[in-house]
Amino acid sequence: GAVVSQHPSRVICKSGTSVKIECRSLDFQATTMFWYRQFPKQSLMLMATSNEGSKATYEQGVEKDKFLINHASLTLSTLTVTSAHPEDSSFYICSARDAGGLYEQYFGPGTRLTVT
Amino acid sequence: DAKTTQPPSMDCAEGRAANLPCNHSTISGNEYVYWYRQIHSQGPQYIIHGLKNNETNEMASLIITEDRKSSTLILPHATLRDTAVYYCIVRVPPLRSSASKIIFGSGTRLSIRP
Numbered sequence: 001g002a003v004v005s006q007h008p009s010r011v012i013c014k015s016g017t018s019v020k021i022e023c024r025s026l027d028f029q030a031t032t033m034f035w036y037r038q039f040p041k042q043s044l045m046l047m048a049t050s051n052e053g054s055k056a057t058y059e060q061g062v063e064k065d066k067f068l069i070n071h072a073s074l075t076l077s078t079l080t081v082t083s084a085h086p087e088d089s090s091f092y093i094c095s096a097r098d099a100g101g102l103y104e105q106y107f108g109p110g111t112r113l114t115v116t
Numbered sequence: 117d118a119k120t121t122q123p124p125s126m127d128c129a130e131g132r133a134a135n136l137p138c139n140h141s142t143i144s145g146n147e148y149v150y151w152y153r154q155i156h157s158q159g160p161q162y163i164i165h166g167l168k169n170n171e172t173n174e175m176a177s178l179i180i181t182e183d184r185k186s187s188t189l190i191l192p193h194a195t196l197r198d199t200a201v202y203y204c205i206v207r208v209p210p211l212r213s214s215a216s217k218i219i220f221g222s223g224t225r226l227s228i229r230p
Contacts, residue, residue: 046218
């Protein structure tokens with residue numbers, strides 16, 4: 001089946017620094033990738049949609065200058081949390097749409113970000 | 117995409133069938149019912165989806181009412197590993213809409229007791 005990986009699985013960073021999370025589709029090409037955020041005991045919230053080679057589309061209320069998304073290839077999207085603060089601590093999950101099949105979305109295992 | 121309503125939590129004895137309900141009274145004619153689950157600290161996992169006929173796969177069965185306003189996900193023999201949050205989502209399949217994306221509601225937290 002379609003596999004999506006994320007790296008790192010866990011990251012701890014200091015307040016004010018930036019951290020990059022990678023999302024890769026391992027066995028399929030993804031022209032579209034999605035980034036979600038999940039706070040403890042809450043549901044997943046869609047942050048943005050990225051299309052390969054173009055700018056990401058952010059959901060209402062998500063700061064595009066704080067959450068930089070790059071989708072430079074058909075198998076890789078990155079999310080950079082800039083100037084991270086403790087309130088950015090969350091579980092970040094990416095999802096990739098299979099461009100060669102039924103266009104279904106497959107989810108990565110998530111990245112736990114802790115900002116101290 | 118249409119909104120869904122699910123009970124916040126349920127529990128089920130191990131080995132018994134777990135029946136998870138979902139209301140989607142505003143579902144459109146071209147929207148399908150999808151089910152995903154999320155085990156703690158993992159990414160969501162696809163379970164099953166359907167339009168109007170009942171569906172079954174190796175994980176679960178999906179029963180959709182004739183008016184399509186509600187559905188039930190059935191895990192026939194629940195195990196402890198089925199403990200998770202289950203999300204019912206209605207949406208147009210991505211093959212039919214390039215704009216299709218998955219929006220999660222609150223889901224049902226299913227606990228399986230030994």
